[in-house]
Amino acid sequence: MSSSGQASTPAQASGGATSPAYTEFHPRWYRPQVSTYWWLGKWAYVKFILRELSSVAVAWTVAIILLQMFALIRGQQAYLRFEHVMRAPWMIGLNVIAFAFLLLHSITWFNLAPKAMVVRVRGRRLPAPLISGPQYLAWIVISAIVVAIIVSRG
Amino acid sequence: MAQTIQLRVSRYSPERDAEPYFQTYEVPVKAEWVILDALNYIKDKIDGTLTFRWSCRMGICGSCGYMVNNEPKLGCATFLTQYTPGPLTIEPLRNFPVVRDLVIEISDFLEKLKKVKPWLIHEDGNGTGEYLQTPDQLEEFRQYSMCINCLLCYAACPISGLDPIFTGPAALALAHRYNKDSRDQGSAERMAVLSHPEGIWGCTFVGECTKVCPKHVDPAGAIQQYKLAAAIDGIKQFLMPWGQRQENQ
Numbered sequence: 131m132s133s134s135g136q137a138s139t140p141a142q143a144s145g146g147a148t149s150p151a152y153t154e155f156h157p158r159w160y161r162p163q164v165s166t167y168w169w170l171g172k173w174a175y176v177k178f179i180l181r182e183l184s185s186v187a188v189a190w191t192v193a194i195i196l197l198q199m200f201a202l203i204r205g206q207q208a209y210l211r212f213e214h215v216m217r218a219p220w221m222i223g224l225n226v227i228a229f230a231f232l233l234l235h236s237i238t239w240f241n242l243a244p245k246a247m248v249v250r251v252r253g254r255r256l257p258a259p260l261i262s263g264p265q266y267l268a269w270i271v272i273s274a275i276v277v278a279i280i281v282s283r284g
Numbered sequence: 285m286a287q288t289i290q291l292r293v294s295r296y297s298p299e300r301d302a303e304p305y306f307q308t309y310e311v312p313v314k315a316e317w318v319i320l321d322a323l324n325y326i327k328d329k330i331d332g333t334l335t336f337r338w339s340c341r342m343g344i345c346g347s348c349g350y351m352v353n354n355e356p357k358l359g360c361a362t363f364l365t366q367y368t369p370g371p372l373t374i375e376p377l378r379n380f381p382v383v384r385d386l387v388i389e390i391s392d393f394l395e396k397l398k399k400v401k402p403w404l405i406h407e408d409g410n411g412t413g414e415y416l417q418t419p420d421q422l423e424e425f426r427q428y429s430m431c432i433n434c435l436l437c438y439a440a441c442p443i444s445g446l447d448p449i450f451t452g453p454a455a456l457a458l459a460h461r462y463n464k465d466s467r468d469q470g471s472a473e474r475m476a477v478l479s480h481p482e483g484i485w486g487c488t489f490v491g492e493c494t495k496v497c498p499k500h501v502d503p504a505g506a507i508q509q510y511k512l513a514a515a516i517d518g519i520k521q522f523l524m525p526w527g528q529r530q531e532n533q
Contacts, residue, residue: 158298246508
């Protein structure tokens with residue numbers, strides 16, 4: 131120990147640079163590194179990553195709808211051009227994938243909602259199906275109305 | 285001849301090893317034996333140098349959390365028979381530095397725990413009074429008060445591993461426990477500390493913390509409820525800033 135009462139740590143004494151993995155006085159704790167592929171080790175983690183990835187599909191769909199609205203505003207020629215692009219096989223493929231991710235996004239959202247929402251009736255917490263059920267119902271009803279409008283106009 | 289099972293136990297000696305390695309032990313399987321019994325058998329009969337934490341043997345102290353076949357489990361609450369014929373892999377809890385063999389370093393968690401102020405904050409009392417509570421009020425937070433700080437949730441939470449400054453499931457669930465307590469008045473104080481990316485907003489709702497919790501605390505649910513409360517609080521502040529000023533005065 132030095133005269134000032136300060137003890138030098140092994141890393142300081144050896145002149146080595148301190149890293150985030152270094153803890154003063156405890157240089158030898160083993161610190162496991164998280165692998166880049168940590169999420170591949172367990173199906174629950176893969177599902178989580180897919181769920182997070184689904185937000186890209188949501189953003190993509192929003193962008194497509196906005197482009198459709200702009201095309202509609204610009205007139206018939208612009209809308210025909212938009213339709214032409216949307217009919218391309220690569221675009222259909224991309225949208226099928228986006229639709230699958232949107233389904234995943236919606237279902238996981240509805241399933242997670244009861245965790246965040248605690249509704250108590252007469253002191254008792256409502257069971258999860260009573261929270262997510264109405265959301266599924268509203269989703270199905272609105273989707274059915276949209277499909278009915280498209281079919282009746284088509 | 286009694287049935288046996290092979291245990292592959294992670295070993296790490298800070299004085300000797302650069303990184304952990306596995307050592308295999310053969311232990312008897314008895315119907316009533318849990319993982320902790322097997323580890324104590326190794327310690328007593330085969331290898332006295334094996335180091336691991338344990339205390340109560342009954343799921344109360346939260347000391348004996350290990351990774352068992354890559355899943356966070358309490359050693360005292362996990363029967364050996366469910367892993368026969370083996371082999372069974374036992375490692376220290378994930379996302380923590382390893383001090384030795386199965387012993388992890390938890391002072392980072394203790395700092396985070398202190399930050400969420402897990403105690404009753406009562407402005408007009410000195411803590412000596414009696415605060416009555418109805419069974420319904422108790423029910424609001426009882427589930428979250430069951431936490432034994434075993435840290436299985438931190439081992440299951442990938443965010444805790446990827447982002448070391450994230451406050452983590454158990455500490456956030458405990459903050460929620462006190463927020464929901466009718467005797468507590470510290471929720472605004474805790475919100476100021478926890479409504480940050482390293483607090484509740486760091487959680488991406490993987491949900492594994494809830495699945496591995498041996499006391500059914502549901503930290504993931506607690507954090508999402510906390511987020512909802514923070515969002516409502518934020519909207520209120522935006523829509524009625526004068527109301528907030530009055531509260532602060």
